[in-house]
Amino acid sequence: xxxxxxxSVLQNVNILNTFLLLTAIMSVVFRRIRSQITAYFLQxxxxxxxxxxIGRAFDNSHLYIAAALTFTVKCALIPSFxxxxxxxxxxxxxxxxxxxxxxxxxxxxxLIIFSFYILQPINAHAGPLTKSALNTSLSLILIGLLxxxxxxxxxxxxxxxxxxxxxxxxxxxxxTYGMPLIVELGAFFDVIVxxxxxxxxxxxxxRSFDSLDTDKLNxxxx
Amino acid sequence: MExxxxxYENTHLYLIFAPIVFAVITKLIKRCIAVExxxxxxxxxxxxxxxxxxxxVDSLASKTLSSPFFGDGLFYADHxxxxxxxxxxxxxxxxxxxxxxxxxxxxxxxVISERxxxxxxxxxxxxxxxxxxxxxxxxxxxxxxxxxxTTLISALLVGFYNTREAAEAAWKYLIICTVAIALxxxxxxxxxxxxxxxxTAGLTLDYSVLSKAGKFADISIIKFSxxxxxxxxxxxxxxxxxxxxxxxxxxxxxxxxxxxLSGVLSACSTYALIRFEHIARxxxxxxxxxxxxxxxxxxxxxxxxxxIVLQNNIKRLIAYSxxxxxxxxxxxxxxxxxxxxxxxxYHTFYHAILKxxxxxxxxxxxxxxxxxxxxxxxxxxxxHKFLAAAxxxxxxxxxxMPPFGIFFSELLVLIAAITAKKYTAAALYLICLSLxxxxxxxxxxxxxxxxxxxxxxxxxxxxxxxxxxxxxxRALDVNIGFKMKLAIAxxxxxxxxxxxxxxxxxxxxxxxxxxxxxxxx
Numbered sequence: 150x151x152x153x154x155x156x157s158v159l160q161n162v163n164i165l166n167t168f169l170l171l172t173a174i175m176s177v178v179f180r181r182i183r184s185q186i187t188a189y190f191l192q193x194x195x196x197x198x199x200x201x202x203i204g205r206a207f208d209n210s211h212l213y214i215a216a217a218l219t220f221t222v223k224c225a226l227i228p229s230f231x232x233x234x235x236x237x238x239x240x241x242x243x244x245x246x247x248x249x250x251x252x253x254x255x256x257x258x259x260l261i262i263f264s265f266y267i268l269q270p271i272n273a274h275a276g277p278l279t280k281s282a283l284n285t286s287l288s289l290i291l292i293g294l295l296x297x298x299x300x301x302x303x304x305x306x307x308x309x310x311x312x313x314x315x316x317x318x319x320x321x322x323x324x325t326y327g328m329p330l331i332v333e334l335g336a337f338f339d340v341i342v343x344x345x346x347x348x349x350x351x352x353x354x355x356r357s358f359d360s361l362d363t364d365k366l367n368x369x370x371x
Numbered sequence: 372m373e374x375x376x377x378x379y380e381n382t383h384l385y386l387i388f389a390p391i392v393f394a395v396i397t398k399l400i401k402r403c404i405a406v407e408x409x410x411x412x413x414x415x416x417x418x419x420x421x422x423x424x425x426x427x428v429d430s431l432a433s434k435t436l437s438s439p440f441f442g443d444g445l446f447y448a449d450h451x452x453x454x455x456x457x458x459x460x461x462x463x464x465x466x467x468x469x470x471x472x473x474x475x476x477x478x479x480x481x482v483i484s485e486r487x488x489x490x491x492x493x494x495x496x497x498x499x500x501x502x503x504x505x506x507x508x509x510x511x512x513x514x515x516x517x518x519x520x521t522t523l524i525s526a527l528l529v530g531f532y533n534t535r536e537a538a539e540a541a542w543k544y545l546i547i548c549t550v551a552i553a554l555x556x557x558x559x560x561x562x563x564x565x566x567x568x569x570x571t572a573g574l575t576l577d578y579s580v581l582s583k584a585g586k587f588a589d590i591s592i593i594k595f596s597x598x599x600x601x602x603x604x605x606x607x608x609x610x611x612x613x614x615x616x617x618x619x620x621x622x623x624x625x626x627x628x629x630x631x632l633s634g635v636l637s638a639c640s641t642y643a644l645i646r647f648e649h650i651a652r653x654x655x656x657x658x659x660x661x662x663x664x665x666x667x668x669x670x671x672x673x674x675x676x677x678x679i680v681l682q683n684n685i686k687r688l689i690a691y692s693x694x695x696x697x698x699x700x701x702x703x704x705x706x707x708x709x710x711x712x713x714x715x716x717y718h719t720f721y722h723a724i725l726k727x728x729x730x731x732x733x734x735x736x737x738x739x740x741x742x743x744x745x746x747x748x749x750x751x752x753x754x755h756k757f758l759a760a761a762x763x764x765x766x767x768x769x770x771x772m773p774p775f776g777i778f779f780s781e782l783l784v785l786i787a788a789i790t791a792k793k794y795t796a797a798a799l800y801l802i803c804l805s806l807x808x809x810x811x812x813x814x815x816x817x818x819x820x821x822x823x824x825x826x827x828x829x830x831x832x833x834x835x836x837x838x839x840x841x842x843x844x845r846a847l848d849v850n851i852g853f854k855m856k857l858a859i860a861x862x863x864x865x866x867x868x869x870x871x872x873x874x875x876x877x878x879x880x881x882x883x884x885x886x887x888x889x890x891x892x
Contacts, residue, residue, distance in 0.1 A: 297550065
């Protein structure tokens, strides 16, 4: 793919990529559910901006549609739904399972370096935009997984999945300038339905287990 | 000729969209009985048209199907998709015969309310529609979206009961499978990146295009993307070590749903993986996937073995056996070659039938004994000869005794291993199979033989166990319904006859899918 990007677009996207990583690390650090949701909101906002930047640089109208969808779904609908669920289940704070917060912070740094390392064979042939975006997206996926492993509350796990999904979306946008639109629509539909289902299920869990702590989901063994 | 050809070209639309219409209709019908009979009729309709499609798939002029409203090339069908569609509708038909009586029984026991019956059928029809979408969609990205849709809908079916255990199982299933499937989307994004950076004109994410594209990509990137896709779809199929959701989900969902999940849903995600592997093989010109398949397949066999031997829950026992059989299917994929691939398709078919038989029988046994604990199920042969026969013989078939089909497909896997010169893997495979056979047989004979009432009243703690035993004895007189028996009998007859004789069009479809996957041009 010939990348005839102007230096300024590249710079902007790189700054936004860094911001994405920053918000992902914020969600590893934060304990309060509300702050987690805010971090996710900011991350989705940065993703929307990346979409618009790349869409403008390549004059690609379907990236504008993707940006609009990202904004409505990930900045408006999903955060407000998560806030609604957290108010309904009255969860305020979350706790760590394996690693304390400083350790988790160091680990997420290691994960970022690790994703740079394993993407080397692919990055050898890639352009500058693809390179930074692929690294960022794999880091987001790994940090999302870390968040899901390290936290016990159902809502944080949902946020972990959403961070992973943001990473995938970034990979789609920045490496191939958007997956085909119909695929993106399918993925968006799945995300919305999935989040609603998980919200409903976590409400059910909080009612029948009197808590949203997934550590208490241990009735089924072996 | 024109007319018949166009008839076949629209069958996939019926198979995908008719279940959605049926789902809406089940919501409109008020009476439980009416919903049950309607769904049996509707699933019979799906079975008939999918069988028709299976015999007519040869006459399809083009593999990509043009369809009104959707334009050309959104859907794609070949022998492999016709075979899968037939398998799905067959299992769905039999489970919907079974579910009527099963749900009535649950209402009688006050496990669910009558209102939930139409809910169940609504979700089941949507589930079938999503699986048909996986089978017939052309675009690899949309195939991913459909696989994710099957996860979401089947999570509703897994969490069908309002118990804490069911909520826990549904949560684990939803979270683990969604994350895994998200990883496979990353693989597909990388494939798309490889397509775009190859600068070849006319390449899209469509299977029909990519399977004819020839070598276009660099191996490092395709290998990277294949590993992500393998992890994602493999998790959904129940491959160890990503299997942890599987026993929970299979044991907590209603018996007909477990049959569908184990029989056809895991086959669906294996189907998506087979398609992706085919493209990966063509686009790089190298067969790099087989080692990954063999390692994961053997690992699944190893993981399944101790859990099968030590299991005390009948439904979880059968669930772990599903992990074992997924392992065998992946081993066959790894050995490859004509024998390996034909073994994959035969094994998928036989496994779907026998595993449904086992899950449905286990569901009936659980409703008779009011427990799923193997140690409390005794004297099955004394009280329910029919269930005992289905359980014992079906279990033997599942472990690979002739004349059941699994014997033949497991033999084919062995032949494929020897042809591929993978002797160590073949030896490990045989050892695991025989160990699992011993463990399984032990549980089967403990349940089938012995005396139910006697063994309880002779125990030390008389007061407590006596009352429970007498209550249990009264419960054992419960008759299982006619439709339940019918579904189990159909599956039993199918499992024996298909081992000896397979319908011609089905045999042909499997053989031609092997050719299709082996020789891309």
